[in-house]
Amino acid sequence: MKYIPWGGDNRMPYNIINLIESDETLSTCQMFNAEVCYGSGLVYDTELATAQVQAQVDDFMLDNDLASYFLGVCQDFKHFGFCVSVIILNEDASRIRLAKGQRVR
Secondary structure, three states: OOOOOOOOOOOHHHHHHHHHHHOHHHHHHHHHHHHHHHOOOOOOOOOOOOHHHHHHHHHHHHHOOHHHHHHHHHHHHHHHOOOOOOOEEOOOOOOEEEOOOOOOO
16 A cells, blocks of 8 residues: 655654644744634534434534534644545444544644
């Protein structure tokens, strides 16, 4: 299988993070940039949904810290110019089992 390595030693994302974290000004600016992308945060609306669906969504949101996850996605976009999210479905693929994605870090 062929792939394109991330830099000469295939560790470019780690090197970028180390450079960002070693410079207080750059780190603060990158966090500001991510927060600007984040905007007002993650908002969901179940107003038109049934009471059962509303309860399921509320349970899902309590079990999964999507606000923190979404901020992490925004950080990855700002650091690397892309982000990969992994959504795991249940066995019959009718529901999301976990809302946790693997971050590059």
